[in-house]
Amino acid sequence: MSAYTSLEALLHDAFWADEGEPVELAMLDELLRGHPGTSLEIGCGSGRLLLPLLQKGHIVEGLELSREMLDLCKKSAEALALDPILHEGDMTVFDPGKKYHSLLLPAFTFQLAPDPAAALAHFHRLLEKDGLLYLSVFIPMAELHRELPEGEWYEDHRTNLPDGRSAAVHTCHKLDRKNRVLIREHRYELLDAGGSVAAEHLSTQALRWFTPRQLRGLLEKSGFEAVHALADFDPELPVDDEAQIVTVVARAR
Incomplete structure (x- = not known):
């Protein structure tokens, strides 16, 4: 079952x-103001961060594996009179034939990579010398x-929709503690005004997690x-x- 469809x-x-305004938006804005140039947001989805940055x-260009998410991004961009450069592809093999000043992987996108070391090596090849890589993991x-x-x-999670319907997502997970893999099954439900399930969709994700020391080792x-790290999106908290x-x-050396 493919992720981010239906x-x-x-x-x-x-x-x-x-959740309100994305907490990472201000961080990305500050980063890009201090490091201008063409960036690529990997896993841009429906443009939740990409469009405000534009x-x-x-x-900022966008890369996304899901065609349906890209279609949603294009629709939102049109409503804002924006015309983003969007790419459909797999972040582990995407090759645009050029290099970027920065790569952005917010919202834990990096943890979806089946081989984190290989993904980082590929990201390094996509960056200019001294280019910046931004990523968040949990x-x-x-x-x-x-x-x-x-x-x-x-x-x-459960939320009410503007048309009177509601939506819910239920989760079932299992842990592979030895290999540090979290496997999540999600059941998405669209409920009518009376609370009955009108549509349902199942998806599965495998996310890898790392200790701060492991992440630093992978990067090196x-x-x-x-060049910079913070915990829980709080500059006052130590990364431990x-x-x-x-x-x-x-920074790409």
Whole structure:
């Protein structure tokens, strides 16, 4: 089952809208203001970050594996009178025949790479010398600490839609602790005004996680030098083993 198709694509923005303005948007804006040039957002999806960055005057192209997410991005761009350069492809093999000043992998996109070391080596080849790589990753603390039931379905999110319908996503996960892989099954539901399920979609994701030390080691082996890191999107918090979210900016040596 492919990710980000059908209801998963259609409901993506509705679920994210409940979170308010993306916390990474301000961070990406600041990064690109200090490092101008052509950037590529990897996993741009429906343009949740890409389009606001374009509105702020940055030169950012988008790469996305899901055709349906790209169609949603194009539709939103047209409504904003924007004309983004969008690419459909796999981040691990994408080759545009040029290099970028920066690569952006927000929203834990990097963790979807089946071979993180190979992906980083490929990203290095896509960057100009001294180009910057931005990525955020998370450690599944709730799953690791058994705060969420492994092997059982639980409601992950529910939201009301403007047309009176509602939507929900239920999740069932399992952990491969040895290889640090979190496998999530998602069941997306579209409910009518009476609360009955009108449509349903299933998808599966495999996400890899890393300790801060492991992530730094992967970057160094792939030719990157970490120049900035923060924990949980808070510049005041140290990046240590207690961090649940780690954001890193690294430079291609």
